[in-house]
Amino acid sequence: MTYLNHHHLPSVLDLADSALRPLDGPQDLRTAFAVMAQLRPHLASEADFIERVTRMRAEGYRLIGAFDAGVLAALAGYRLQENLLYGPYLYVDDLVTDQAQRGGHWGARLLQALERLARAQGCARLVLDTGLANARAQRFYFREGLYTGALRFQKVFDSA
Structure with missing residues (x-):
């Protein structure tokens, strides 16, 4: 699997939805x-999470x-990738809304932003996985x- 270089992505997130922004800095990761x-x-701890994301x-x-209102309501982790099956695509690793914010359409807004990003990068599709038993997530998708x-x-x- 090839990982596409996307260090200079267009700011399609901010243009369409001012509530969304990249989480890049150390304080962003702690939040x-x-x-x-x-x-x-x-995830064992905040330090474990930060180490994994950094890697x-x-x-x-x-x-x-x-x-x-300045409080993180939801987040998404993603990668731009390419393989022989799909060509270029955006893979959503993580999509989660804070329990207190559920029902506020945050997941839908994040997926819309990721779709805009994928299209802007010439991706053929957006791909994610969910558990077979996770019926609520499947209905949402x-x-x-x-x-x-x-x-x-x-x-x-x-694991040893």
């Missing part, structure tokens, strides 16, 4: 941890946040115009 941990409870950035991972396109298989290895 993001509490929301991300709601989706990824296996993943080398592979093109980026975060954007949605703010309501269908409402937002995303449809089932693949069934992922995996093998989990014991």
Whole structure:
């Protein structure tokens, strides 16, 4: 899988939705941890999260946040990628709305922004994964115009 270089992305986020902005700095990551941990409870600590994000950035991972009156309401982690199956595409690693902000359409706004970003970068599609048992998320994705396109298989290895 190839990771596309997108260090100089157009600011399509800010132009269409002033509540959204990239989460780049150390304080942004500290703020993001509490929301991300709601989706990824296996994260050991804020330091673990920051270390992982820092490492993943080398592979093109980026975060954007949605703010309501200065408070982080939701966030999305994504990467621009390319493979032989899809060509260029935007992969959504993480999409989470703070529990107190659910129902405020933050996830939809983030997906719309990611779609604009993908289109601006010439991507053929936006791709994300969700658990087969996660019916609520699946209903949300269908409402937002995303449809089932693949069934992922995996093998989990014991960690030593």
